Amino acid sequence: MTTLMKIARQGTVTEEMREIARQEQLPPEKIRDRIARGRIIIVRNQRRAERIKLKAVGEGLTTKVNVNIGTSTTVVNVKMEIEKAKVALKYGTDTIMDLSTGGDLDTIRCTLLKICDVPFGTVPIYQAFIDTAKKKRAGVYMSVDDIFNTIEKHLKDGVDFMTIHAGITLELVKRMRKHRRIAGIVSRGGAILAAWMLYNEEENPLYKDFDYLLELFAEYDATISLGDALRPGSIHDSHDYYHIAELLNVARLVRRAWEKGVQIMVEGPGHVPLNEIAWDVQLEKRLCNGAPYYVLGPLPTDIAMGYDHIASAIGAAIAAMHGADLICYVTPSEHLSLPTPEQVKEGLIAAKIAAHVADIVKLGWRASRADYEVSIARARLRWGDVFKYALDRDRVIKIYTQHGARSGACDMCGELCVYKILEKYLTP
């Protein structure tokens, strides 16, 4: 089977690559060359490529943001999840992942897939585990076939990318039984696989049968996102033995995917102190030969519950400035509850601010032109032009008028508006 990566290696520039080149204001040949080397991925399933807005992730591109939605085992409200998808699309997410674990998972996935005209991801191990638990009383009874059949089902449905926790191994999990960490395993996929491996005394099938997995993904030319099952769930676990050992496994798997022409990215932490974030990104890029890096947070503190979107924006901005390519949003409900649509919006906007702040550094004028335009408009008190660049126009206008209808200077400065003073006295 041919894949986009193989085509790029043959030197061909496809229409998809041209579309990305237009979006990113880069020459199509540059896109092609980086796809060939695995440094850029176009995140789509061959089956859905014509039905979605194409998005690329990787070196030299704008930083992208992802929104997670989906039911949980205790809160199954498909209408609310549809609303979240719509909110995410309205406020400009680049990709959406359905992490549903409650209700009729097949129906929910297909419903959301239809709404989402951006790359759509899943974590199929959830469904394999949950479906097994329904049939056989416990998820750990799932067979290797159960796992791969679920993955294939998602591929057939057109899912563009999937988190695959192939880097966690039996050896690492056994070691963890003896040598604990503060927060253990906080990845749900990681915990499921750890339980499965220990219960069955068997190696992780996603690791052992990675070649088979690659065949499946090559067939649909979809993208693998290598999950970080052992990511730190506390800043005190950051970059410990487990974290780095899994990253080494991941580095080898990236090479194998490239050999088979399968597009792949690497998922990153997690909870990481602020001073470790820059080199965390550099380490991933070094070990994984520049493979795109998809970060969750990082969260530079464990105590920001209720405001984890802010903690996450701090970590994500630094990570992206140093080269992280895709930011997974975190909502104010992280660590506490399934988010509401409003919390999805809050989380997404925080992630978009982090991405833009980083892009100003990574891309220069391509990103910072917006800041220039806003500053010029602000200094001339042209509020309409300022609002044009707002990430959330309704909110901005609501705040601007919160003490009564306005025009001219804002209610912060009023008569003491610096721009009015300057206009009067600084104009020669």
Added chain:
Amino acid sequence: MTTLMKIARQGTVTEEMREIARQEQLPPEKIRDRIARGRIIIVRNQRRAERIKLKAVGEGLTTKVNVNIGTSTTVVNVKMEIEKAKVALKYGTDTIMDLSTGGDLDTIRCTLLKICDVPFGTVPIYQAFIDTAKKKRAGVYMSVDDIFNTIEKHLKDGVDFMTIHAGITLELVKRMRKHRRIAGIVSRGGAILAAWMLYNEEENPLYKDFDYLLELFAEYDATISLGDALRPGSIHDSHDYYHIAELLNVARLVRRAWEKGVQIMVEGPGHVPLNEIAWDVQLEKRLCNGAPYYVLGPLPTDIAMGYDHIASAIGAAIAAMHGADLICYVTPSEHLSLPTPEQVKEGLIAAKIAAHVADIVKLGWRASRADYEVSIARARLRWGDVFKYALDRDRVIKIYTQHGARSGACDMCGELCVYKILEKYLTP
């Protein structure tokens, strides 16, 4: 007149220094030595020292946060400002500044001073300008005496620290007439003084008569905060000629304050791209010989209106990690409107998260112990212990229960709770 700085230089450890040492878990001698060298300041007016919670700012101490409150010329609601002060104190601000520009400024200041049992700051140039405008039709008619009399009035009232824009000079303002920047002067004090200097063709009195100013502050042993009148108001103005030229002036003034035994800190930007924030702090510390640095933001983008508290938290965390000592909060209403009490809370919590994230790096276990405790409690599903560390307990519990009353695993993971899975299968 003797001052705390002079006493420290004589080798004496005062009760105030001991109190700070207890708060900061450092030896009193270390506090004394750093006060002697200007690297730590205890922010209080001699007249109010016994009526407030003492707070120190500087090298090796926890990062502090400041909340600005106060009326504007268009929104004068003293009851709301009192509420903001109470909200700020409830959520743990370290200092409060009254930036009122509307209504009866003397009464408002004294009212707020009574409520605030933390160090209290003002920007007296606002009042000098506004009072003059009321009496003489335009603020630029204010006399040098008007300025210094206002400062002395604030000192007498017990104001602990004041922003003094002494670094902006006639030469710089004249130059700006010819060589513009994107956002001009965005400091209100800076714009007032620029207008005054140009209109009267006279040097900045705060610069010219800095020795007299030092005498006043020494008499009350209050703290000067050297305002950055020419701070960048757009990331495109960051670290330009004006920004650095003012910083050089400020560096000289710091030395002169130290010679007179007056405690002083330096205010910083403003709008600064993310990659310039680390060295911005290093430059201040280098040029100003380690004087405490009080940063507004920095905001690493100009387009985050409505969410500037998040952009600011990103910049402040980096700044504080690299040595900034006091963070001025920014609210979601920045650039748009006078904040509401709710927005004061949002801004303060964002700043506190930034401070904590930085303190984890700066102070190690002294700060990160909270993260350890939260992570341990979280992994054991001891929610009560988790909530104890919340910056906003009510909000956290509200989110935790937003889909119905809860106990045990949260609604994000439900049955698929990693800690429940791990307990079952990972326990040897």
